[in-house]
Amino acid sequence: MTHDPRTALLSAALTAAERGWPVFPLRPGDKRPALHGEARCPHTGPCTEGHRKWEQRATTNPDRIRAAWSTGPYNIAIATGPAGLVVVDLDVPKNNTKDAPSGATTFQALCERAGQPMPTTYTVRTPSGGGHLYFTAPPGARLPNTAGALGPRIDTRAGGGYVVAPTSTTPTGTYDVLDNAPAAPLPQWLLSALAPRSRPAPARFAPITVSASRYADAAFNNEVRAVATAAEGTRNATLLRAARALGRLVASGDLPRAQVEEALSWAAATNGGQSQRYYDDVITRALNWSIAHNPQGRTA
Template identity: 60%
Template sequence: MGQVKHSPRTAGPSHLVVVDLDVPKGKGSSDAPGGADTFKALCERAGQPAPATLSVRTPTGGAHLYFTAPDGIRLGNTAGRLGRLIDTRAWGGYVVAPGSTTAAGAYEVTDPAAPAPFPAWLYSLLAPRQALRQLTGRPATQRTGRYAAAALNAETASVESAPAGERNGTLLRAARALGRFIAAGDLDRAVVEEALQWAGESAGLPSAECRNTIRSGLNWSIARNAMRRTA
């Protein structure tokens, strides 16, 4: 058997956003719509043409669509947010580069076009909430402080990248960690809730589950830190 050549490409530092269109898995899936079908329907509903950009066929029959990331924006990874069997890879994620071969097969270029700019209408469906962008873009001299903003970035990133089975626990720990900044007046609770809600949903957690976990974690942390200050 020949040598397996597997070259990952880290999306974020490469200034790329990759849309991963997967195929259904399991028995009876041959008639089920795949990620490519869902993406086509998404484009049609938005009244937009399917983007012409660097495209790669994966060994399983799926596709990777390569785009250049918006300037000044740090998108994370998503799973199913655009639709069933559609994931995105940006900061914190990677894909196998075109030309690589694995035991499952090769990653073959099907459209050699240069990566197109990530469409604005797609970005609007994935962009972090405006409150989080405003917070992390504030100067460190404002009350939020560099440390609090860095903590918010770090905790939301950990939630977004949490593996299946650990997402709710990671979200709870993040809420508890950030609650102390709310108790100290360094972060606004509404901003933290919005940022963690977005991160939890991006990781694949149901909206209601996110809200309940965030509320529980923040209430516990704020109460505990308030008691410490008055002790």
């Protein structure tokens, strides 16, 4: 008798839905959504009244789940926002950094620092040897996805994110349940660490006081304001673009590099969900690139 992987994946998708966790299909053996993008939307079925993205199409409806997984061995994604989940992703070091601590080791240290034990909650082992810790978010909480904000090799998935569910497979292995306990409430210390900080208004940043042309002054303040007010999902791209744009004025001698770095770092910190180290690295690399590619004169 030939084993049909669709059966196991369908069963796992239905199990997640029974827990109240909306699911949607990922490409077989992959972590990317199997749903069509906006450019190829047929505007039929769920998209009759307009394109619906994966978070909107995630479902707990067993009939829709059976219909989707009857057509192929799709991996399973859980939409963490609609599921009311915060999933802590504990990664392992890459092959060339074997001496570095794993995400699990760092998370254990964070628990000890908070004076709390390692939480007992629904836990999934990832193919790489890392882990996903599932927690229920407090009612009304709006928590963002993060990358490295808690520590090295620790990411989180909440509103606007998804995780690969157990039974799904990739070329490196299978996602397996390690602890089938109910998802525990998000610990207060972890909620405090992940809650978005109040941010000062962008207008608080004073215009540059160094000697600069009117063009450079306007470009500087426009780019800083753009980074400080960028919408979620566009922040990183906005910061990269701003640093490259202002890097051209650094190369031409119209703006001092230190002033640009300080201003962009401030703007990113007031509006970001990533670590300050991450933003500063983006700024440094973007400025270096722009200066190297614009060694002389101003580029309009």
